[in-house]
Amino acid sequence: MARIITLTVNPAIDKSTTVAGIGPNTKLRCTQPTFDAGGGGINVSRAIKKLGGTSLCSYFSGGPSGAYLKQLLDEKDIEQSITPIKGFTRENLAVTDTSTNQQYRFGMPGPPIQEAEWQNALKQLELQLNKGDYLVASGKLPPNIPDDFYVKISRIAENKEALFILDTSGEALIKAAKSRVYMLKPNLAELGALCGVTSITDLDLKSLAQEFLENNDCQILVVSLGPKGALLVTKNEMVQVPAPVVHQKSTIGAGDSMVAGMVMSLIWGKSLVDMVRYGVACGTAATMHHGTQLCIKEDADKLYEWIKQQAPILETN
Template identity: 50%
Template sequence: MSDIITITLNPALDKSTHVAQVIPEKKLRCDEPTFEPGGGGINVSRALKKLGGSSCAWILVGGPAGEGICNLLEKEGVDFKAIKTRNWTRENLMVMEDNSGNQYRFGMPGPELYEAEWRQCLDDLEKLPEQKIPRYVVASGSLPPGVPDDFYEQLAGVANRKNFKLIVDTSGPALTKAAGKGVYLLKPNLGELAALAGKEKISAMEQEEIARQVLDEGKSQVLVVSLGPRGAMLASKEGISYVVPPTMPQQSAVGAGDSMVAGMVLCLLQGGSLEDMVRFGVAAGTAATMTPGSELCRKEDTDKIYQWLQEQKEKV
């Protein structure tokens, strides 16, 4: 069993293509499409593979798109465990308009899952023998219809009982209900940080105070607040610090968050400090923005940016 398990309840078969111009009421001639396996946890596992790590992606999949995801993961050499669902896995579409450089992303709703299907994920984790318990479980992405908002909260209960560290990257009610005992690390953005504190929005002036409040309330042991192009804020019992990435040529922000999570969990697994974790995570997330379309981070870009961040730390 891998030291890292990622969980994706709402995966997608991502289809991307190019067209000269998006025009209403016209039949548009698109380029040959590219297919990729998608969904939060799946992308974390794929990025881990690119960074030289390994994991086992637990996925709930059904129908032709589900089979396509499994086939693509096999081709990429990503280990996975497929829990079959009766309803078909969704497909998403991304269209790049060549004339303008605009990117159009069409996300489809996930299929409804039956209780026995999503519960199998929890039960299978609960039944793992001691020698196969992972060190980290990354729960990432949205919850499809049929899955209760407290699914990640239930997962945190399993983390307590099985003694693994749970990392949660989600939003909305799934995030606010997950926050609590059993969650090691949360990765909200500023809007999600506000929701964790019961506020509609917060200013940059308040973010440190709110982060301390969330930690004091026991909603997680570590917070990594994503600040977009400005990097990330780390908040833990050791204090608060920031990592600001270098300005790099950007092509697409798709997959940056998942690449960041992959970098962080890999660094933790390798014994890195919390500050090293955030630096490597920001490096991987920034590297992902340098790649076209939905391509994730590249190791060589990630290593170069991480080295730069380390050198900046040493100058301080």
């Protein structure tokens, strides 16, 4: 059976807390923080677990924070493949101001990765990946890793006949999008960067998405649109899936929960439209809770039923 392997090149310990009012030059007394394993692929693995699936979670890790990261993932019973690094795994901070319900997210760059370290990760992946597996890479690249790291990953997936799913941004995305990718999940800004435009409106979204698919070796493009849901584009279909309105508490990990929902749908054999519906359901479910909890399956299943009842906005290319 096809396995899911997630890859996180820049993992983190995500620390979340709340405070009543944020201002300068005063001591901000926060509540007890919660700690979660974080970083793109790790979030995808955590969300997959919450949806009842399993994955091999592959990541770089170093120092005491790296050891704590392993402990957090062990507690969630997530199978791991760790590439050790000299640098210390980064720690991020999210603070919610309870007086305004606004959340402040402080992200750190992550330790530099040495060449021998990222080469090791490529070798490990080559050994682990089998034909038909889903390889999900999510997250920005940390300092020192070459911009074409995901291109190298794509080549390994291609050689192994595995299906490469990518969710990243910046130069790493622009380079990797030119290689073979089974499914790409950019948000609007990321699609803009891919298409070389500064912003995308409803007027040009569909034509830009279509043009991208025509010019690149990508089978499925899912453009996530935040509260507006997502757009599925393949060579044969274009479908917009709306997102339900919910009480939004934190958008941390919405994109990763969405990717988890989509890859699980592929494992379950759902159609591509239902895959995006479940992805949107999981992304929206992730926004219903504070902190870094990601999606809860019961919420996602309820939202999925709501989405299925909406008339699909279908366009055939």
